[in-house]
Amino acid sequence: xxxxxxxxxxxxxxxxxxxxxxxxxxxxxxxxxxxxxxxxxxxxxxxxxxxxxxxxxxxxxxxxxxxxxxxxxxxxxxxxxxxxxxxxxxxxxxxxxxxxxxxxxxxxxxxxxxxxxxxxxxxxxxxxxxxxxxxxxxxxxxxxxxxxxxxxxxxxxxxxxxxxxxxxxxxxxxxxxxxxxxxxxxxxxxx
Ligand code: AMP
Numbered sequence: 001x002x003x004x005x006x007x008x009x010x011x012x013x014x015x016x017x018x019x020x021x022x023x024x025x026x027x028x029x030x031x032x033x034x035x036x037x038x039x040x041x042x043x044x045x046x047x048x049x050x051x052x053x054x055x056x057x058x059x060x061x062x063x064x065x066x067x068x069x070x071x072x073x074x075x076x077x078x079x080x081x082x083x084x085x086x087x088x089x090x091x092x093x094x095x096x097x098x099x100x101x102x103x104x105x106x107x108x109x110x111x112x113x114x115x116x117x118x119x120x121x122x123x124x125x126x127x128x129x130x131x132x133x134x135x136x137x138x139x140x141x142x143x144x145x146x147x148x149x150x151x152x153x154x155x156x157x158x159x160x161x162x163x164x165x166x167x168x169x170x171x172x173x174x175x176x177x178x179x180x181x182x183x184x185x186x187x188x189x190x191x
Contacts, residue, residue: 001106002027002081004187005088007158008114010143011121011128013171018085021181025187028079030072032065032087034054037134054136057145059153065125066096073100073189081106091156110190112183114172118147143187170178 001026005013015031021031036054039047046068053060069087076082088094101107116124121144129137136142161167168186172179 002187002191003084003101003106003108004081005084005108005111005123005157006114007111007167008172009116009118009121009154010146011124012114012116013176014085014114016176017180017183018083020176021083023182024184025081025083027054027081027083028076029083029085030069030087030090031085032060032069035068035072036060046162049189055142055150057136057142059149062092062096065089066093069093069097070100073104084108088157089154090149091160094157094160108161108164108166110187111158111167113158113167114169114179114184116172120173121147160166 004021004027006018006021008014015034018029018031020028036047036050040051040054041047046064049064050060059065065087074081084097088097098108125137125143125146126140128134136146145172158167169191170179170182170186
């Protein structure tokens with residue numbers, strides 16, 4: 001069983017690296033951003049609520065996000081493990097995730113933190129906005145807000161898992177495949 005968190009600011013490359021990691025380790029992929037976007041597309045009640053936060057670059061409230069994540073984990077009883085992409089994003093979410101996994105006799109093995117500086121993030125997000133179809137990738141003020149929210153609310157998650165000795169940092173700038181190799185060597189050393 002391998003449960004890992006792919007962590008980093010918006011635009012750090014979590015989605016891209018997730019795809020590589022899933023293929024190599026056969027994990028179930030849980031991206032809260034993707035799940036919210038699917039709900040927005042499907043015009044569900046959850047989607048309507050999530051959109052009101054996402055469009056402003058704010059986080060969807062913890063109670064809603066945690067409940068959704070829990071039900072997604074429960075939908076995958078046979079999974080060999082999970083890659084959590086974009087979750088947890090607050091200390092409260094991290095605590096809830098630990099409780100949820102503990103109840104299933106599981107735990108987080110490692111948090112991989114992709115390190116990318118702010119100017120590069122803004123450049124990448126604006127570039128992605130040309131093709132991603134994501135409203136939150138287009139407006140520079142929304143991008144700035146997401147980065148500020150990351151700094152204020154999400155960086156404590158890295159600290160939370162550091163205290164458990166589970167955080168590893170990886171430079172997220174450079175060749176995608178080289179970054180993937182570094183990630184896998186860090187994961188493998190934890191298995
Ligand atoms: P992402 O695709 O991970 O960049 O997420 C897009 C947006 O979805 C974020 O800016 C948040 O508004 C929302 N979101 C995604 N994951 C979470 C989470 N774990 N907690 C709260 N909001 C989230």
